Amino acid sequence: MKKSSFWLGALGVLAILLAVAEAKVLINAAGATFPYPIYGKWFDEFTKADPDAQINYQSIGSGGGIRQFTEGTVDFGASDMPMTDEQISKFKNHPLHFPTVLGGIVPTYNIPGVTQELKFTPEALAGIYLGKINKWNDPELTKANPGVKLPNNEIVVVHRSDGSGTSFVFTDYLSKVSPEWKSKVGSSTSVSWPVGLGGKGNEGVAGIVKQTPYSIGYVELIYVLQNKLAYGSLRNAAGTYLKADLESVTEAAAAAAKNMPADFRVSITNQPGKKAYPIATFTWLLIPSKIDDPAKKKAIVAFLHWMLKDGQKDAGSLGYAPLPKEVVAKEEKQIALIQ
């Protein structure tokens, strides 16, 4: 008696599980780690709003995301840098780039005895990372920081050791402001750094800077906001010193919106505009332009609409800069291209 009721119960559970599995569209995605906190929240909330669709996201890194997307093992990818023409050429149908949120990158430093907030010119930042400016009291730095007593100590330069979208954006910015950087080093997720120590992840760079006197590093804005670290301001293309915050990062995308290419593969560093923070970036979802499974297509399209409208409201509270409305409007049009 007892035994049979147990089996009956088990059968019931199985039936429910099967029914649930049948009703749900399971979508797999993989890619960038930087937007993972907000993607996790979005996919969770989207499933609540639309119980028929479930999106699984593996944050394995942009490179891995592009690879899995190219091999077709996931339904869509995510990346902190746009795909190159060479990567796109491997696709039969041109994949679409959808910017989701924005991030900024800030210089953080540790100079014993200096409590004021430092200002950096693009030339100073490039010079430091090229190894040409190697003392804190270099004229390029003292000129921009009148009233701050900068010490005669060697600068310990810190960069990311792991391949990362953060490094890509930072080196992309340095390439734009310094011809020497562009010809000697260039921009990529990892580069051959002329000087400095490498730390793994934002926490690695911030950890080294925190512990090493007279050091400087670059980390994501979201990381310094969450951990309440001090960071410097940067002179933008219009000549104003700006301290990064969510508005100034969104402003960088708004400034770039006018000349944005139709496929959204664009760098938005060093944009014109008084209020545009110079080291900002999109992070993208990589969506196939042709989705064969109609259920999946419906769910992905629904998610994109939801992300551009409701999803954007979550960005600020998690430390991501939301998309400017100009970009949202352009993306809405691109959704129609999905076949």
Next chain:
Amino acid sequence: MSAPPPTGARALILRLRSGDEVARLITLTFASTILLVTAGLVYELWSTSSLSRHKFGLGFLTSSSWDPVTGQFGALPFIYGTVVTSAIALIIAVPVGLGAAIFLAELAPARLSSAFTFFIELLAAVPSVIYGVLAMFTLVPLMRDYVDPFLKKTLGFLPIFSGTIFGYGYLTAGAILAIMTLPFIISISREALLEVPVEQREAALALGATRWESTWQAVVPWARLGIFGSVFLALARALGETMAVTMVIGNDPAIHASLFSPGYAIAAILANEFTEATGDIYLQSLICLGLVLFLLTIVINALARLLIIATTRRGSAHP
């Protein structure tokens, strides 16, 4: 009158029925998986790195440029960093580990010895990322503020102890590797020393040797194989260690004479760059580095084995 011995399939069935044959086949299968896994690993590393091998050839081993932007890749700084940090680790860990093992096996009271052993085995089980964090927050400042300046002051005339002190670099990475490999050396060496028959010690003492002479001349040579084994295991861990090394080595793909300078190790760059590597040549060069690490481990192990054979021939009667 005896029946002719069964032949062919009948014989096989008979032998299978006895059970011994079954056990032999099953254990053989299990043992051969090791060969299979090794062969599979080599094949996979070899075949998925073909692009990089063809483009750079043997120059991959001697080039010291690592530039994902221009697609130029070379393994030398990583080989150098791996070998140097492992060597530093062994230079520190072998004498300390052996000394500790001798104390625990020969001199310490049995109770103390087993209490110590418990803690040593606990240390061996700590995940390496924990050691890495420990190193970042305690070892790095310690090296930067005390050890490195002291070495620079006293031995600064040597190029390996000169230059700027960062706290992150070969020496710190070697030091954390020494700490991580120490439990292996102590634990296994202690076991080996305990295996030595009591008669060996008694004979030495009877001949008028002091306690120390008996230990050093009669017990340690007897346990030599076990001690070497512990060093190999330590070396294998040091060569392949990833997280703790990448957190303190400074991750600079260049060769520096000074041990205070930041460097890089093979396992560290794989952990750092693999997830975000885009482009075939970049990815394949990383896999090629994995192949290099594999070969490096084989070469070093082979050299170590040769060393054992050489010393065993010259040495005492014990195998």
